Amino acid sequence: MFFAPASSEFSVNSFTTEAGRSTTSPAAICEETSGASNRMGIARLYPSRPQIALQFAGWVLYNLRMRFTTVFFDLDDTLYPPSAGLWHAIKERMNIYMRDRMGFPAEQIPRIREKYFLQYGTTLRGLQANHEIDVEDFLAFVHDLPLKDYLIPNPILRSVIASLPTRNLIFTNADRRHAERVLTALDLNDLFETIVDVNAIAPYCKPMPESFQIAMRLAGESDPSKCVMIDDIHRTTTAASKAGLFSILYSESYSNSSADAHLTDWNDLKGILERQ
Template sequence: MTHPPSIAGRFAHIDTWVFDLDNTLYPQTADLWPRIDARITLFMMRLFGLDAISLRALQKHYYHRYGTTLRGLMIEHAIEAEHYLEFVHDIDRSSLAHNHSLAEAIAALPGRKLILTNGSRDHAIKTAKQIGIDHLFEDIFDIIAADFIAKPEPATYERFFDQMQVEPTRSALFEDIPRNLVVPHQHGMTTVLVLPEAGEAVEREAWEIATGEEPHVDFVTDDLVGFLEGVTSL
């Protein structure tokens, strides 16, 4: 996917760069999200005493309805959020290599850099450190800071704007799930949908698959590094 030479001018007003974490700052073909997904299933198996096949549909139902499986379990089963987050993010990240090109591209962006994730701060720090980009971000707004209300709920973004002192009309958001860009676009953020690299198939829910032609998507890329380099090309 190519990026037109004029792309840099479209971001000239941006002074805050906001990135989702999972499947955005690392490739969607990486094994991290499947590892987390498997840990969520295991958590539910231990909670309900049922087999994985029986629980997968419930797990995905909560994910679709509440934005995270965690939120569904909190609302409908009153589970302890901190224990859940610690358990599901207890994964091996060694398969992620340092991405020096990504680090250089993010470092070149003028202004603040923030992470906005439905995961935990601890997971974001460990994952960003594994990639070699943790030192580039001013702060992380995680699911705990969001009071466990996940993207794409409007309250999450409003809380993010307020706590992080972000002016949406001067901010850009990079995100791999299209519905998580709807509210930011309504607030005036410049939205960038990050797709899997060309020719690479990833396992996604049907509602997560995007064409890139959605009205709330301003830009689409399957090459985050190349896109960021294009943004700073002037």
């Protein structure tokens, strides 16, 4: 898959030289040659504008090195750091909902939520399995927070995601409405092809194996070896690896895990993907 640089000079489907003549595509030239000869092949297309030729040569070579087509990004505590406090605030609102709307004793809620998290993947799935619950009401309540008080855009993250030659999707156990609000607050809402949310993968959720199968089907990618899952939860990256995806654990500090790679700095993401 090719990701074109932001320039009207280049078109993957139809390519013309600066003289206006159709010619062999840059990708074909790069596949047939390598190293200095590769750059010379691209330079033939723009003899009077070597900077454009070199820029495009680098772009094509990068795409040829990348074996992945699809990257799934987790949302909460991944696209923003845990230190932002948003996910903690969401969990507090889960406690309030269970106490005030469902009648759970306050002192039992942490234990119940932990049990449901371990057994069902999320508190919500556990509540659905064992109690009568209005899913839309629950999700609307727990996510009803002023995001501007928690989130600020990260220009580095935006630049990294925008530069990837892959199809990028959000894959979250939250709902679409929350994901859209978070992406807007982070100034990332234009960088993702779609959102695979908790409703799209129902009745499953991460880290259930079925959730990855559904996510790939929705992404139109049948080969898990061409997919990447970036998440902040160990058991999700472990499950992703077992499902055949390349898994990357994202955290602010190094942590031992069974993920295929570990990421603490978004600047390192492209290098990790290129080396595989």
